[in-house]
Amino acid sequence: MFWFQVERLLNYWPILLKGLGMTISLSLLSLLVGCVIGLLFGIIRAGRIRWLSALTGLYIDLFRGTPFLVQVFICFFILPTVGIELSAFSAGVIALSNLSACFIGEIIASGIKAVPKGQSEAALSSGLRYSQQLRLVILPQALRIVRPSLVGQFILLVKDSSVISAIGIMDLTRSGWMIVQNIPNGLLVFGVVGIGYFIICYPMIFVARRMERRQQTSIL
Numbered sequence: 001m002f003w004f005q006v007e008r009l010l011n012y013w014p015i016l017l018k019g020l021g022m023t024i025s026l027s028l029l030s031l032l033v034g035c036v037i038g039l040l041f042g043i044i045r046a047g048r049i050r051w052l053s054a055l056t057g058l059y060i061d062l063f064r065g066t067p068f069l070v071q072v073f074i075c076f077f078i079l080p081t082v083g084i085e086l087s088a089f090s091a092g093v094i095a096l097s098n099l100s101a102c103f104i105g106e107i108i109a110s111g112i113k114a115v116p117k118g119q120s121e122a123a124l125s126s127g128l129r130y131s132q133q134l135r136l137v138i139l140p141q142a143l144r145i146v147r148p149s150l151v152g153q154f155i156l157l158v159k160d161s162s163v164i165s166a167i168g169i170m171d172l173t174r175s176g177w178m179i180v181q182n183i184p185n186g187l188l189v190f191g192v193v194g195i196g197y198f199i200i201c202y203p204m205i206f207v208a209r210r211m212e213r214r215q216q217t218s219i220l
């Protein structure tokens with residue numbers, strides 16, 4: 001019986017591959033947008049303008065502290081009621097990009113604050129403006145410090161993308177739900193789905209571990 005179900009599952013591999021491709025596309029696009037916005041959030045959060053830093057921190061905490069599924073539903077179901085029509089894919093990208101930007105922003109802000117003050121003071125004494133200090137001195141060091149944390153966040157982003165299946169996007173998780181209607185063996189079907197996510201995430205897990213080891217070695 002088990003091998004018969006495995007054979008049946010092999011007939012659905014085009015659906016699984018399509019879902020895998022959608023998950024990768026959704027994650028990559030959200031990652032690119034999230035990194036750009038997250039970098040901006042991080043700079044503002046660690047910046048010198050206190051009220052703007054506090055306001056950005058409140059925004060970040062709001063989305064970090066509320067369920068992601070609720071955020072997805074707001075983008076897909078609530079925004080159209082105020083005249084903002086979005087496709088399921090667009091709503092998913094916006095929700096996922098916003099959430100990742102909030103986490104990335106906080107990570108980058110912590111990295112900026114971890115850079116010794118002597119670095120910015122030396123840059124200031126060299127005649128560099130604040131924007132030049134950030135671009136040439138502070139950000140390169142901050143990004144080096146938080147690289148493992150950023151890669152960890154990228155992994156979480158891929159896994160969070162499975163929530164988007166709730167609004168009908170044919171990602172890897174949604175593909176699994178469709179297949180399990182015809183093959184009543186949830187452990188088999190979602191075991192394969194889990195392997196698909198593992199294939200996407202493991203290279204990043206490997207990279208994150210190597211980065212952590214290099215940082216520990218450099219500290220020692």
